[in-house]
Amino acid sequence: MAATISKTRQRDKLTSIFIILPSIILVGIFIYGFIGTTIYTSLTDWGKSAGLALNPVKHFIGLGNYKDLFTGFIHSRFRQDVTNTIFYSLFLLAGTLALGLFLAILLDRAVKYEGLFRTIFLYPMSLSFIVTGTIWRWLLSPNGGINLIPTAFGLPKSNFLWISSRTSILTFNWQNLPTILFIPLGLLTLFLTFRNIRKNKMTRGIVYGIITLLLLLYITVLRNIIPPILPFKEKHGLNLATLGIIMAGIWQYSGYTMALYLAGLRGLSESMKEAARLDGANEFQYYWKIAIPNVKPITLSAVIILAHISLKLFDLIYALAGADNINTGHPAINMYLTTFRANQFASGASMAVILFVLAALFIIPYMIHSHRERKY
Amino acid sequence: MKTQNVKRIIFYIFLVLLIGIYLVPMYMALITSLKEPSKINLLTSWSFPAKLNFGSYSRAFKLLKTDVSNSLILAISATVLSSFIGSINGYVFSKNKFRGSEIVFTLLLFGMFIPYQIILIPLFQVLKSIGLYGSLGGLVVAHVIYGIPIVTLLFRNFYDQIPGSIMESGRLDGAGYFGLYTRLILPLSIPGFVVVGIWQFTQIWNEFLWGITLTKPSANPITVGLSQLAGGQAVSWNIPMAGAFLAALPVLLIYIFLGKYFIKGLLSGSVKE
Numbered sequence: 241m242a243a244t245i246s247k248t249r250q251r252d253k254l255t256s257i258f259i260i261l262p263s264i265i266l267v268g269i270f271i272y273g274f275i276g277t278t279i280y281t282s283l284t285d286w287g288k289s290a291g292l293a294l295n296p297v298k299h300f301i302g303l304g305n306y307k308d309l310f311t312g313f314i315h316s317r318f319r320q321d322v323t324n325t326i327f328y329s330l331f332l333l334a335g336t337l338a339l340g341l342f343l344a345i346l347l348d349r350a351v352k353y354e355g356l357f358r359t360i361f362l363y364p365m366s367l368s369f370i371v372t373g374t375i376w377r378w379l380l381s382p383n384g385g386i387n388l389i390p391t392a393f394g395l396p397k398s399n400f401l402w403i404s405s406r407t408s409i410l411t412f413n414w415q416n417l418p419t420i421l422f423i424p425l426g427l428l429t430l431f432l433t434f435r436n437i438r439k440n441k442m443t444r445g446i447v448y449g450i451i452t453l454l455l456l457l458y459i460t461v462l463r464n465i466i467p468p469i470l471p472f473k474e475k476h477g478l479n480l481a482t483l484g485i486i487m488a489g490i491w492q493y494s495g496y497t498m499a500l501y502l503a504g505l506r507g508l509s510e511s512m513k514e515a516a517r518l519d520g521a522n523e524f525q526y527y528w529k530i531a532i533p534n535v536k537p538i539t540l541s542a543v544i545i546l547a548h549i550s551l552k553l554f555d556l557i558y559a560l561a562g563a564d565n566i567n568t569g570h571p572a573i574n575m576y577l578t579t580f581r582a583n584q585f586a587s588g589a590s591m592a593v594i595l596f597v598l599a600a601l602f603i604i605p606y607m608i609h610s611h612r613e614r615k616y
Numbered sequence: 617m618k619t620q621n622v623k624r625i626i627f628y629i630f631l632v633l634l635i636g637i638y639l640v641p642m643y644m645a646l647i648t649s650l651k652e653p654s655k656i657n658l659l660t661s662w663s664f665p666a667k668l669n670f671g672s673y674s675r676a677f678k679l680l681k682t683d684v685s686n687s688l689i690l691a692i693s694a695t696v697l698s699s700f701i702g703s704i705n706g707y708v709f710s711k712n713k714f715r716g717s718e719i720v721f722t723l724l725l726f727g728m729f730i731p732y733q734i735i736l737i738p739l740f741q742v743l744k745s746i747g748l749y750g751s752l753g754g755l756v757v758a759h760v761i762y763g764i765p766i767v768t769l770l771f772r773n774f775y776d777q778i779p780g781s782i783m784e785s786g787r788l789d790g791a792g793y794f795g796l797y798t799r800l801i802l803p804l805s806i807p808g809f810v811v812v813g814i815w816q817f818t819q820i821w822n823e824f825l826w827g828i829t830l831t832k833p834s835a836n837p838i839t840v841g842l843s844q845l846a847g848g849q850a851v852s853w854n855i856p857m858a859g860a861f862l863a864a865l866p867v868l869l870i871y872i873f874l875g876k877y878f879i880k881g882l883l884s885g886s887v888k889e
Contacts, residue, residue: 383658385661559824
C-alpha cells in the first residue's frame with residue numbers, strides 16, 4: 241500500500257514537471273537567456289556599421305558603451321534622462337502614495353455610494369498610457385486646457401509651457417551626482433545602524449555601520465581625490481517640462497494605490513478600531529498611529545510596483561510629449577531611439593541594461609522577501 | 617447633531633469636487649470629440665459644444681479600422697492561449713507542489729517585473745529570424761510568453777483558495793492527476809478564468825512598446841494607430857480625441873461592467889488574501 245502511494249507521488253511529480261517544463265524553457269530562453277544576450281550585446285560595438293545586416297559585425301569592446309553613456313560628450317541627453325528618471329520616480333511615488341492613502345481614508349468611513357466614488361477614482365487605471373497621453377496632451381497645450389483654469393476665477397490665464405518648457409531647477413553638476421545620492425543614503429544607513437544595535441541585532445548593525453562609514457569616506461575624502469569623470473561642468477536638474485507627465489501619471493495611478501490601501505484598511509479588524517476609540521484616540525490619531533503602520537506591507541508592494549511603472553513610462557511620455565522631446569526624456573525613450581531609429585544596437589542595449597539594473601535594485605530584494613514569506 | 621450633519625455635507629461636497637477633478641480629462645476628450653472641427657479653439661476648450669457632431673467618430677473609426685481589428689484578434693487569441701497555460705501551471709504550483717517548486721515559481725515571477733527593454737533587442741532578432749517580425753503572429757507569441765508569469769501567479773493564488781479537502785475526497789473517489797483537474801478544478805475555475813481573461817485582455821489591448829517596435833503598419837495594434845493619429849502637429853483635435861475614446865471604450869466597458877474582477881486581478885499580485 242505504502243509503496244503504491246509513493247509510486248503515485250513519484251509519477252505525479254514527474255507529471256508536474258512535465259506540465260511546467262514548456263513554461264520553464266520559454267521563460268528560461270525569452271527572459272533569462274535574452275537578458276544575458278542583451279548584456280553581452282551591450283559589451284560589443286554592434287551598430288557601429290551596418291547594424292541591420294543579416295550577419296552584423298560585432299566586436300567585444302568591454303565596458304566602452306557604458307563609459308560613453310556616463311562620460312561621452314554626445315550622451316549628455318542620456319545623463320539628463322537618468323536625472324529625469326530619478327525625479328519621475330520620486331514624484332510619482334510620493335504623489336500616488338499620498339493621494340491614494342488620502343482617498344482611501346476618505347472612503348473608509350461608511351460613505352454612501354462608495355462604489356461609485358471608488359469606480360471613478362480608479363477608472364484611469366484601466367486606460368492605456370497612450371489614451372491618457374493623447375488626452376493630456378490636449379489638456380496641457382500652452383494656450384488652452386489647464387492653463388485656462390485661472391480665468392474661471394477672474395485671473396489672467398497661465399502661460400506655463402507644460403511639455404515644452406526649457407527651464408530646469410535644482411540643477412547640479414553631473415560630477416556631484418554620487419555625493420547627492422550618497423548623503424540621503426548615508427543618513428538612512430546611519431539610522432538603520434542605530435536601530436539594529438538598539439534591537440540587539442549586532443551583525444546587521446555593524447554591516448550598516450560599515451556602509452555608513454564608506455559613504456562618509458567618499459563624501460569627505462574620496463570625491464576630492466578621484467579625478468573628475470567629465471573635463472567640463474555639466475548641469476542637470478529637474479526639468480519643469482516633466483511636471484505635466486508626472487501629473488498625468490499621478491492622475492492615472494492614484495486610484496490604484498487607493499484600491500490597495502482601501503483593501504488594507506478594510507482588513508484591519510473592527511476590534512482594533514474599537515480599542516483605539518476606547519483608548520480615547522481621535523480619528524487622526526487612529527490613522528496615524530495604528531492604521532498606517534499596519535498597512536506597511538501594502539506601502540511596500542505599492543512602492544515596488546510604482547517604481548517599476550515609473551521605469552516603464554515610455555508609453556506615456558511617447559504619447560504626451562513625443563519621443564523627440566529632449567526636455568521630458570527617459571532612458572526607455574532614448575533606448576528606443578538609439579536602437580530602432582539609429583540602429584545603434586550595442587549602445588541601446590547598454591541603456592536597457594542600466595534600466596534593468598535600476599529595476600532589479602527594487603525587485604530582487606522584493607522577490608526574495610516574498611519568496612521567504614510564501615515559505616513561512 | 618446639527619454640526620455633524622453640516623460636517624457630513626461638507627465632506628460629500630468635497631468628495632464630489634474630487635471626482636469632478638478625476639473626470640476632467642474624460643470630459644475634455646468627450647466634448648472636444650463632439651465639436652465640429654472648425655469650432656475647436658483653445659480659448660473655448662472647456663465649453664460644451666453648441667451643436668453635437670458625431671462625425672469625428674466615424675472618421676476616427678475609419679482611420680483606425682485595421683488597428684482595431686488587429687488588436688481584437690491579438691488580444692482575444694493571446695488571452696485564450698495564456699489563460700489555459702496559466703490554469704494548468706497554477707494547478708501544478710498550488711495543488712501539486714514538489715521539492716523546488718517554490719523556487720521555480722519565484723524564478724518565473726521575476727519575468728513579470730523586468731522592464732521589457734532588456735529583452736527587446738533579442739526578441740526583435742529572434743522574431744525576424746523565424747519570419748514573425750512585423751506580423752500579428754509575432755505579437756501573439758510575445759504576449760503569450762511574457763504573460764506566463766502573471767497568469768501563473770493569478771491562477772495559483774486562485775487555486776490556493778480551493779481547500780485541499782476537496783482534492784482529498786476526489787482522490788478517494790479514484791480520480792487521478794488529470795481527472796482531478798478536469799472534473800474538480802476546471803469546473804471551479806470560471807471566476808479565475810474571468811479574472812485572468814480580463815486582466816490579460818486589458819493589458820494586451822493597452823500594450824504599446826512591442827506594437828511600435830515589432831509590427832509593420834498592416835499589423836499595428838490600436839495603441840500604435842492612436843499614437844500616430846495624435847502625433848505630429850495635429851491641428852484639429854476632434855479626431856485624436858474621438859480615437860482616444862474608441863481605444864478606451866472596450867477596456868472602459870470591461871471596467872464598468874466587470875470591475876469587481878478587474879480589481880481582483882489588479883490587487884492579487886500585491887495583497888495577500
